Amino acid sequence: MLDRKYSRVLYIDLTNKRFYKEDRHDLFEKYIGGAGVAIQLLKENCPQGIDAFDPQNPIIFAVGPLNGLFPLASKTVAMFKSPHTGNLGESHAGGRSAVAIRMAGYGAIVIKGKSERPCYIAIHDGKVFFRDATTLWGNKSSISAGHFIRENEPSTGFRTIIRIGHAGERLIPFACVATETYRHFGRLGLGAVFGSKNLKAVVVSGKRSLPVFDTNQYNKVYDEIFKSATESALMKKYHEIGTPVNVASLNISNGLPTRNLKQSSFEKADKISGEAIAEGFLGKRLACAHCPVACIHIAAIREPYSDEPYFYKTTMIGYDYELIYALGSMLGGSDVPGMLMLIDKIEYAGLDCMTTGVVFAWMTEAFERGIITEKETMGVIPKWGDYKSYQEALRLLLEQPNDFYLALSKGVRHVASIYGGKDFALSFGGNEMPGYHTGPSAHVGYLIGARHSHLDNAGYSVDKKLLSSSEITAQEIASLIVSEEKWRQILSSLVICFFAREIYKPEVVLRALQTTGFNLSQEELTSISKEILKEKYAFKIREGFSFDNLEIPERIFQTPSSAGFINKDFFMQTLNSAKEIIQKDIMS
Amino acid sequence: MRLEVIDADKCVGCQSCMFACTRIHKDAGLSKTCIKVRSAGGMERGFMVVTCIACYDPPCARACPEDALIVRESGGVNLNKSKCTGCGNCVKSCIVKAVFWDDDNNKPLICRYCGYCAKYCPYGVIELKGDKKDMKGADNNVG
Numbered sequence: 001m002l003d004r005k006y007s008r009v010l011y012i013d014l015t016n017k018r019f020y021k022e023d024r025h026d027l028f029e030k031y032i033g034g035a036g037v038a039i040q041l042l043k044e045n046c047p048q049g050i051d052a053f054d055p056q057n058p059i060i061f062a063v064g065p066l067n068g069l070f071p072l073a074s075k076t077v078a079m080f081k082s083p084h085t086g087n088l089g090e091s092h093a094g095g096r097s098a099v100a101i102r103m104a105g106y107g108a109i110v111i112k113g114k115s116e117r118p119c120y121i122a123i124h125d126g127k128v129f130f131r132d133a134t135t136l137w138g139n140k141s142s143i144s145a146g147h148f149i150r151e152n153e154p155s156t157g158f159r160t161i162i163r164i165g166h167a168g169e170r171l172i173p174f175a176c177v178a179t180e181t182y183r184h185f186g187r188l189g190l191g192a193v194f195g196s197k198n199l200k201a202v203v204v205s206g207k208r209s210l211p212v213f214d215t216n217q218y219n220k221v222y223d224e225i226f227k228s229a230t231e232s233a234l235m236k237k238y239h240e241i242g243t244p245v246n247v248a249s250l251n252i253s254n255g256l257p258t259r260n261l262k263q264s265s266f267e268k269a270d271k272i273s274g275e276a277i278a279e280g281f282l283g284k285r286l287a288c289a290h291c292p293v294a295c296i297h298i299a300a301i302r303e304p305y306s307d308e309p310y311f312y313k314t315t316m317i318g319y320d321y322e323l324i325y326a327l328g329s330m331l332g333g334s335d336v337p338g339m340l341m342l343i344d345k346i347e348y349a350g351l352d353c354m355t356t357g358v359v360f361a362w363m364t365e366a367f368e369r370g371i372i373t374e375k376e377t378m379g380v381i382p383k384w385g386d387y388k389s390y391q392e393a394l395r396l397l398l399e400q401p402n403d404f405y406l407a408l409s410k411g412v413r414h415v416a417s418i419y420g421g422k423d424f425a426l427s428f429g430g431n432e433m434p435g436y437h438t439g440p441s442a443h444v445g446y447l448i449g450a451r452h453s454h455l456d457n458a459g460y461s462v463d464k465k466l467l468s469s470s471e472i473t474a475q476e477i478a479s480l481i482v483s484e485e486k487w488r489q490i491l492s493s494l495v496i497c498f499f500a501r502e503i504y505k506p507e508v509v510l511r512a513l514q515t516t517g518f519n520l521s522q523e524e525l526t527s528i529s530k531e532i533l534k535e536k537y538a539f540k541i542r543e544g545f546s547f548d549n550l551e552i553p554e555r556i557f558q559t560p561s562s563a564g565f566i567n568k569d570f571f572m573q574t575l576n577s578a579k580e581i582i583q584k585d586i587m588s
Numbered sequence: 589m590r591l592e593v594i595d596a597d598k599c600v601g602c603q604s605c606m607f608a609c610t611r612i613h614k615d616a617g618l619s620k621t622c623i624k625v626r627s628a629g630g631m632e633r634g635f636m637v638v639t640c641i642a643c644y645d646p647p648c649a650r651a652c653p654e655d656a657l658i659v660r661e662s663g664g665v666n667l668n669k670s671k672c673t674g675c676g677n678c679v680k681s682c683i684v685k686a687v688f689w690d691d692d693n694n695k696p697l698i699c700r701y702c703g704y705c706a707k708y709c710p711y712g713v714i715e716l717k718g719d720k721k722d723m724k725g726a727d728n729n730v731g
Contacts, residue, residue, distance in 0.1 A: 068616075068617050068618070069616055069617070071604065071607075099603075099618075102617075103617060103618055146630060147629075147630065150629070150630065156626045156627070157603075157606075157624045157625060157626030157627075157638075158618065158624075180627075180631050181630055181631045181632060182631055182632075207617070207618040207619055207621070207691075208617055208618070208619050208691075209610075209615045209616065209617050209619040209620070209692065210615075210616040210617035211616070212616045215614060218616065219611060222611070226604070226708065230710045284634065285600050286600050286601055286631055287600040287601050287602035288602070289601075289602065289603050290602065290603060290604065290607060291602050292600075292602045292604050292708075292710045293602075294600035294602060294711075296600075298632070316632040
């Protein structure tokens, strides 16, 4: 039998300020938790074809049976209909969100409706409070909403504060949601869905006991995982230089998208490498709750005030590989303080940094080609590496004072459909590209992946195999991508940080699950993984996804990748194979 | 024995110590933790590690109307659960906020100075210091 409070779903109705709890062991027993349960709750609660800003669009947060029990089980899955792509929105974040939700006594939270005026929700154990947030709404002062909420709520150390910025309030479809300042439900616009509900934040706290079925076995598996995470070389790369360690290696292999992917290596990559930033700016390292690895890297930037001598401020800015890609190489920028200050401004506004970087990269190239002029940009001259111009563009992107910025604020697919430049609009299913131009597999993954994120598919690692073996066929690539994607449905149902996927091998997962009351075999796990993936594709297809009308930006074929120039025929073969495998093996 | 915070600036906020403390009390989750890592006003400002500092003249013992908290020779207290009525005066008396509460049993959670948490700190933030001769009775503190 499962932990009774784990299989509990908290439903919150913002329109009527009501809440109720339901035991959904039917879902948790069948689909484990996290992504597996979230897709079911989305199917149940999101009517077909609704607008993402319809009050009926549910926000679903789900955790898994390993959260709160095992190290690196640190993620929460969010599901919703995405305002950015108009399709399945799935985004994962760590911080303290997963532990807090589990400790408050819930496996999932479903938020529906729309509050009459701005509010935030405080969930403390079994109680739910609807707090007025009119004071926080529209606040652009340097004191963030997080500060006020922190002061206003109890349970410091045992809570998460999940909140949006100004961009979410303004319904910019790629607005993100931040948790504990430095972690984000970054992609696909959850921030705008919050905004559409007049929901500024969700605070969750709790500190309960979790039942385990065999304490000795639990401690044994715990220690094994803890040891792998802290002592083996496995996690060292995330711990020391962090994800930016990839800048140098991707640059050497022609996998680092540069200047809107006009290039795939950056002549100034050594200035923005993980090593260079760590040496010059790293101020602190942080961890998500229950993760001893501490991959979160924070730079300290000291700036003088221009109007008074000996007066400085120090800003602590989080950076990751994807941010350095999107706001560094993609914008041709090597001025690290300039890049970090831009990251800070974007995060403060509450936009997704990755999408914003790709949007600015498209804007810069479109300007270079004369597709847009100063008339459209209102005097801003976007120039590779010129962070002043991007700061100015950001201000206008948030304000949208003319049609161009309004179009730009809807992403590159939308703006290119009006102004042209589709060939170099790096959008995959409406979502801007992540930072891996490693070969055909990565791009196939972005196109068909269940949530359009680099972490959701194995494309990047399959491309590595491609490098070492030229014998690999399109079908083999497709099969590797789909089979890894299946397994990741399990990881995202537990919910494990994907960085720990080398630790949480199937055998470890089965033993860890056993201590929580799930007695599953390898075969059962495989069949659940297939079922979850099937349900996700079913939702995507229900909302208009089709393998047959995928838009592929020509640019990916024009710039060499880590696996050389991507052959279009081979790429299409891979895509077709993936379609066949999904239709035959997953959907049947 | 006493638990010392060697360098809170090295703390990454992973809270592995809090989970370890709950596990040593034969539980899982965070319900039984006697140590707390909280942000010092947002993650950007780093962390505060809240632990019992084992006072030599502990206010918690003086605040207890039932004499349920017995002062140890080397500082800190042991809890005599059968005397404790769950009034919570000890919590209020501790200005470092290191007396935690066990909601399941309605009694305080008192650090037993075992150092199990320190074993799970990968960064050397906390350390157990002193000798083990005065550990007697500490096992009863929680759970």
